[in-house]
Amino acid sequence: METEIRFTHRSLVESSKSGDRNSQYQLYELYVDAMYNIGMRFLGVKEDAEDIVQDSFVDAFKNLHKFKYESTFGAWLKRIVINKSINHLKVRRLPLATINDHEYHLTEEEHKEAVEAVDIQKVKKAIDILPLGYKQIINLYLLEGYDHMEIAEVLDISISTSKSQYHRAKKKLVEIINTL
Incomplete structure (x- = not known):
């Protein structure tokens, strides 16, 4: 077939x-x-x-x-x-911040603790609530499967900015999910 x-x-x-x-x-x-x-x-x-x-x-x-x-x-x-x-x-000029602008980053252990088995509808709703810049990174990395090098190229940003935006978006996503 x-x-x-x-x-x-x-x-x-x-x-x-x-x-x-x-x-x-x-x-x-x-x-x-x-x-x-x-x-x-x-x-x-x-x-x-x-x-x-x-x-x-x-x-x-x-x-x-x-x-x-x-x-x-x-x-x-x-x-x-x-x-x-x-x-x-x-x-529309959505701003992206560099990794140096923020001192907080999730470690692997913090991420594992923060992410529990979550209802997929909650995740979808939380992604919809994310600010557009975060939503863009989450969509490219998690849903479309782009790596940080590809994201950096497509968005015309540095690889470190892509990584920092992803980690910040992931943290924000966890926060939103926990409030739903």
Whole structure:
């Protein structure tokens, strides 16, 4: 079944590369919900997420000739959505603090003590409550699987800033979860 899906997606991509609108629409239908969810995790505003997803699909279809199957189409599109979401947030100039600006950092033991088995809905709600800068780091690191080097590159910050923001966001997330 997985091979069949991969073949179907590949044939849709190839047809889309030749300008077949029906294939483009089918790809859109396959991925729009997942891409919208990614946009919402980063932006938190329905209209912004919708705009980013639409722009991402337009860019993806314009640049489909550059897609070389080094990853899945979904992973390639996801990268576009994430980058557009981050650029959108950069325009809004969300400040990130460096590690030197803060003296408190969670140690591994403190983190293990602070994090207990938590209801997933509580975690989702707590992530939604996080300030956007923290939410961005949490989304990239925990949910999207980026490492600190990739986050630093994408956000145009230092690796140490990425790490400090992640630790501060994680601490804030634990605080919020404990109040819910």
